Amino acid sequence: MKGFVIFVFKDRELGDKKYSYLLDKEKRRFKFKNKNGDYVISNDGEKWFIFYSLGKEKKVDIFSFREALLKVRKIALTLKVNELKVYERNLKKLPFDYRFEIPFYSSLLNYKFLRKRESKKDEGIVKFKVSKEGKEVKLFNEAVKFVRELVNAGADEINPDSLEKIAKEEFSSLKLRVYKGKELEKKGFGGILAVGKGGNYEPRLIRIEYSPENYKKTVALVGKAVTFDSGGLNVKPYSAMEDMKIDMSGGAIVFGILKLANALKLPVKIIGYVPAVENMPGPKSYKQGDIVKIYNGKTVEIKHTDAEGRLILADALSLADEEGADLIIDYATLTGACITALGTKIAAIMGTDKGSLRKFYEISWKIQEPLWEFPLPEFYEKDVKSDIADIKNTGYGIGGGTIKAGLFLKEFIGKRRWLHLDVAGPVYFEKGDFFGIKGATGFGVRLTIEFLKEFS
Numbered sequence: 001m002k003g004f005v006i007f008v009f010k011d012r013e014l015g016d017k018k019y020s021y022l023l024d025k026e027k028r029r030f031k032f033k034n035k036n037g038d039y040v041i042s043n044d045g046e047k048w049f050i051f052y053s054l055g056k057e058k059k060v061d062i063f064s065f066r067e068a069l070l071k072v073r074k075i076a077l078t079l080k081v082n083e084l085k086v087y088e089r090n091l092k093k094l095p096f097d098y099r100f101e102i103p104f105y106s107s108l109l110n111y112k113f114l115r116k117r118e119s120k121k122d123e124g125i126v127k128f129k130v131s132k133e134g135k136e137v138k139l140f141n142e143a144v145k146f147v148r149e150l151v152n153a154g155a156d157e158i159n160p161d162s163l164e165k166i167a168k169e170e171f172s173s174l175k176l177r178v179y180k181g182k183e184l185e186k187k188g189f190g191g192i193l194a195v196g197k198g199g200n201y202e203p204r205l206i207r208i209e210y211s212p213e214n215y216k217k218t219v220a221l222v223g224k225a226v227t228f229d230s231g232g233l234n235v236k237p238y239s240a241m242e243d244m245k246i247d248m249s250g251g252a253i254v255f256g257i258l259k260l261a262n263a264l265k266l267p268v269k270i271i272g273y274v275p276a277v278e279n280m281p282g283p284k285s286y287k288q289g290d291i292v293k294i295y296n297g298k299t300v301e302i303k304h305t306d307a308e309g310r311l312i313l314a315d316a317l318s319l320a321d322e323e324g325a326d327l328i329i330d331y332a333t334l335t336g337a338c339i340t341a342l343g344t345k346i347a348a349i350m351g352t353d354k355g356s357l358r359k360f361y362e363i364s365w366k367i368q369e370p371l372w373e374f375p376l377p378e379f380y381e382k383d384v385k386s387d388i389a390d391i392k393n394t395g396y397g398i399g400g401g402t403i404k405a406g407l408f409l410k411e412f413i414g415k416r417r418w419l420h421l422d423v424a425g426p427v428y429f430e431k432g433d434f435f436g437i438k439g440a441t442g443f444g445v446r447l448t449i450e451f452l453k454e455f456s
Contacts, residue, residue, distance in 0.1 A: 001080055003048035005072050005128070006087040009057040015089055023051050039075065048079050062096055062368045066105050069128065073109060076126045083127045096366075100134030104446075107141040108436040113152045124437075136264065140449070143260035144442035146170075150252040151428060151440035155228035155245045160201040160276040163225060163251065167274075170259060171208050180204035189319075190293040191300070191311035192275050198232060198285030199278025205316060206251075208272040210262055217456055218269040220325035221258070221448075222316045224309045224332035225251025225276040232279045232305030233287055246440065247309070249427040250331035251276060256445040261452065268456035273320055275312035279305070291389050295319055296412055299389040307394035309334050310408050317412040327356055327417045327455070330409065331444055333424040337401030342372055344425040347443065350374040350406045351419035360419065360451050369447040371421070374403050376410060384408050 006019050014020050022042040040051040052072050054060050076084055091098045106128040150158055150166070164178050180202050184193050189205060196203025206225075225248040230241060251274040258272050286292070290302040292311060296318035300311065309332050320328050338348045349364075349371040351357050357373060364371040380400060384407050386392040391411055396404040406420050426443040 002083045003081040005084045073126045139263045147252045147256035147442045148440040159227045175209035177207045189315040191315040194286040194292045195308040196277035198280040198282035203277040206274040210270040215269045218325045220320035220328040221254045222273045222330035223250035223254030229279045234305045246428045253331045253444040273316040275316045279308045301386040301389040301392040303395035314412045321414045329419045334422045335402045338422040339425045348422040353417035
């Protein structure tokens with residue numbers, strides 16, 4: 001069944017006699033206060049009409065607008081309406097492009113993981129229709145969906161082998177190089193080799209280069225891809241291991257950004273580095289007390305095998321630093337401490353380039369992929385030092401786990417401009433939330449592309 005959604009504001013009239021009549025007809029049955037959250041339902045015999053108040057026009061931002069869309073969607077599902085045409089006259093003065101936001105958010109809400117789509121195709125689907133969608137929204141939706149498919153899939157499907165295969169299929173038009181086997185050893189990627197030793201699949205470092213004509217700036221993107229994290233020999237408790245297929249989300253984000261940048265033909269060179277491993281217990285697994293030598297020559301004392309992501313990132317960041325870029329950005333589901341501090345809706349950002357950091361922050365709240373800045377104070381650097389190696393991979397003392405993990409990574413980027421995003425919280429939801437249904441969210445893809453548009 002199809003319907004109509006009409007958003008109204010407290011501080012101005014509806015502006016359409018036909019819909020005003022439908023609204024007036026139902027006022028006896030529904031109390032309509034024109035405050036955020038109030039609505040009226042009407043029917044002309046053929047279609048349902050949902051009148052929803054957004055409150056005062058000047059106070060409407062993407063957060064409140066998405067909340068309204070979410071509530072309207074629930075009303076539509078109750079009415080068994082699967083398509084709602086949006087009355088647009090009242091939306092033209094909003095401080096964002098509603099012709100992009102409505103179909104983009106609609107796609108986030110209506111997404112179904114591939115295996116679920118095979119049955120009950122239209123169940124739980126409500127499409128919001130606008131007269132003309134934003135020019136780029138379909139490309140954004142495809143890239144975000146691509147990331148969600150990768151993260152939602154189990155470790156039986158997504159592993160270092162399959163990530164290499166996917167990279168070759170998706171980025172056949174780009175420059176691709178994969179370091180593995182003897183080449184990893186020869187090059188000295190000790191972190192990747194150490195973490196991957198216990199896994200069923202050969203560890204590797206996937207390098208993808210997008211190089212458009214007439215670019216002026218180069219950005220390196222590094223994404224953690226632990227395709228399953230058991231914790232290694234320091235094995236996780238079962239409850240903490242349940243969703244560890246998502247520990248490759250950083251790598252998936254980098255794949256998604258590259259896919260979208262290529263589709264949009266962004267005028268900035270992007271080099272993606274995705275270290276891909278399994279962290280599993282076994283006779284060859286790395287152990288507490290081992291000393292691991294990273295690509296840039298620094299040594300790391302292994303205090304705990306479940307602090308593995310920073311080791312593979314260290315190798316990739318070292319290579320990115322060596323090869324050069326105007327800015328290095330890494331993405332990782334790195335610390336549980338980040339979720340403790342910020343919950344599941346906000347990611348942490350820290351780094352050495354304050355200008356880019358502030359721009360990321362501003363964009364993140366504007367488009368509802370929120371970030372919060374963490375500091376990298378020098379007085380915590382001593383906590384990362386080791387007695388028997390240059391640094392250690394954990395055991396940093398009480399508190400500050402996310403910050404100290406950031407300081408660990410900082411050891412491998414030299415003097416280049418660098419940002420670190422700890423996305424442990426918002427990349428995957430245990431239950432449906434403002435980013436859509438339960439599961440992977442695709443967080444970080446749109447955020448980075450919007451940043452790169454300005455950075456380029």
